[in-house]
Amino acid sequence: MTLSAGELGEFELIERLLARLGAPSEDVVVGPGDDAAVVRIGGAIALATADLLLEGVHFEIGLSSPSDVGWKALAVNLSDVAAMGGVPRFALVSLGSPAATPASTLEQIYDGLQECARTFGVSIVGGDTVRADRLIVSLALLGEPGEAGIVTRSGARPGDSVYVTGAIGGAAAGFALLRAAADDERASALLARYPRLADAHRRPTPRVREGLVAARAGAHAMIDVSDGLARDVGHICEASRTGVTLQARAVPVADGVAEVAEWAGSDASSLAVGGGDDYELAIAIPAEQLDALSSALGSTPVARIGVIEEGHGMVLDPGDGGFVELSSLGWNHFSGEA
């Protein structure tokens, strides 16, 4: 009997699908499995990445405005290029929509796309529109390497420090509050008190500048925090064939996440480490490069959250003497389980 997509889970499904592909052309510098592909085209090096966002899975109109949806659809792709140390350049937008959707809703999605594109110097150069039973925003993004070249997931070495930009957990906390706020006074009050949590879900800021300066500062490996910090650092370790120890208490948790965790009957570290959708950068870099990294990042906060280890153990040190298996954290699109 054949397993279903949901039974396999996202990551094993992807592995099985990639196994169907043949040997890539020698012009494929980085193939599937990193934040973006890197290819040689017409004598140049280009980065390419794509994401498919669905109403009801990745966003809900009502919780996000159409313009937020447009912004985020491009932002998550910009984040992938940022995580390679690349410069985003051109986007293709495919939009699916029910026939009954007001044209103004779709125009607002485009306004959000364009606002994000303008902010990060990207041109929207084409795409497709089709009839669908719900809103679908499918983006493909092309970029160029920054002057320091490409940073993949696979260059981490034992002894490297693991850094993360900004603060974590805000997007997951904001999304949980937004979904609950209509029926839950406490959630509604938390939303009012911490408006940046809703913003973190609705309008993430891709770390484009930070990815470029981290590459220049000598980052060995990078990834954007989309599946959940622990899971994403795990991806670096898998690709680099290393282990890692993360210090849960060192993870910079966004303002308000502790209160949201309490409301949700969870704890702030779990929400932050497992939550996903933050679009911060996790960076593996030698300890001696830390000063250069910090000063290059300027006003963007950065925190040391762990160290790359020999072997392949991936453990979270909660700071209370116990350990948590990282493989139990992060988001699986198909099973819908945290």
Added chain:
Amino acid sequence: MTLSAGELGEFELIERLLARLGAPSEDVVVGPGDDAAVVRIGGAIALATADLLLEGVHFEIGLSSPSDVGWKALAVNLSDVAAMGGVPRFALVSLGSPAATPASTLEQIYDGLQECARTFGVSIVGGDTVRADRLIVSLALLGEPGEAGIVTRSGARPGDSVYVTGAIGGAAAGFALLRAAADDERASALLARYPRLADAHRRPTPRVREGLVAARAGAHAMIDVSDGLARDVGHICEASRTGVTLQARAVPVADGVAEVAEWAGSDASSLAVGGGDDYELAIAIPAEQLDALSSALGSTPVARIGVIEEGHGMVLDPGDGGFVELSSLGWNHFSGEA
């Protein structure tokens, strides 16, 4: 009151959405509105195009195998690059699927993608998988210009002849038969008698080689036949600010289409000219280049179907003394009307 996407129709909707975009970067050589975008990236010229295919809109599992769906998803993008005289190189695949879909179905979609990729020398370099309520295949394709450079939609000049490769109407006829065959003996018999009609719908052959040689032969303008021959030639005329007269009786109609038209209570020319989904190339080229074009196309049939005119009239000469407005033909994704 705001109009809905369906009330506006696909083409006016696209116009409205594009109006939200800002001025493109000077590195955008051809922006939205052609078969593919053309951009300067890292000192090279690249082509980029994307298409979103949905179960129940563009394909139905049952009428097409999963492997057919994969083939076609890539083929329609290859066709867009072919219509620019480009060489397709790299594809990104985003796949949406219900959790209950057997993993083997998705693997077969990938097998079809890979078969098409291998046939045309393309590498699949990345993408995304997400949970959805129906199958979604979203493709982005990168290509390079051929040695003769890019051919757009906008270069047609009065006096150019209009050519079309292959035969037209097979995909629309095949799709109509496939949808009816379960309940209609005559449709079922026609399918058995003309198996290539089903193939034309399920596994179109993008005219990659033909696009390259037509560019070398001096084509002024090209487009792939996806919305319907009349509508697509109309796109060339709009972009080139010309008119056209098409000779309905000169349109090469695929074998069996006449019988299907009779079964459907239509006529072969209407089905061919309005049907869509053929992925042949329509080419505007000076009359003196026709010999070069024909010999370069080799075994691929090519037929002269009309002439580019001054002005902006787009008329179909049915050969019976009357004329048909082209704007009433072709496919609108949103209204669902032919």
